[in-house]
Amino acid sequence: MIGRKNWLFANTPRGPKASATIYSVIETAKENGLxxxxxxxxxxxxxxxxxxx
Known part of the structure; x- marks a missing residue:
C-alpha cells in the first residue's frame, strides 16, 4: 500500500493523477501474477x- 506522504512529492497538479495511474498498473500486474x-x-x-x- 502506498502511503499518503508519497503524494507530497508530486510537483504539479497532474502529478498525483499520473502517480495513481502508474501505481494502479503496477498493482494490477502484481495481482495477476505478472x-x-x-x-x-x-x-x-x-x-x-x-x-x-
Missing amino acids: NPFQYLKYLFEQLPQRDDP
Whole structure:
C-alpha cells in the first residue's frame, strides 16, 4: 500500500493523477501474477505500435 506522504512529492497538479495511474498498473500486474517491470516494459514497447482508431 502506498502511503499518503508519497503524494507530497508530486510537483504539479497532474502529478498525483499520473502517480495513481502508474501505481494502479503496477498493482494490477502484481495481482495477476505478472512481473511489474516486465509488464511495464511490454506496455511501453507495444502500445506505441498499436493502430487504434
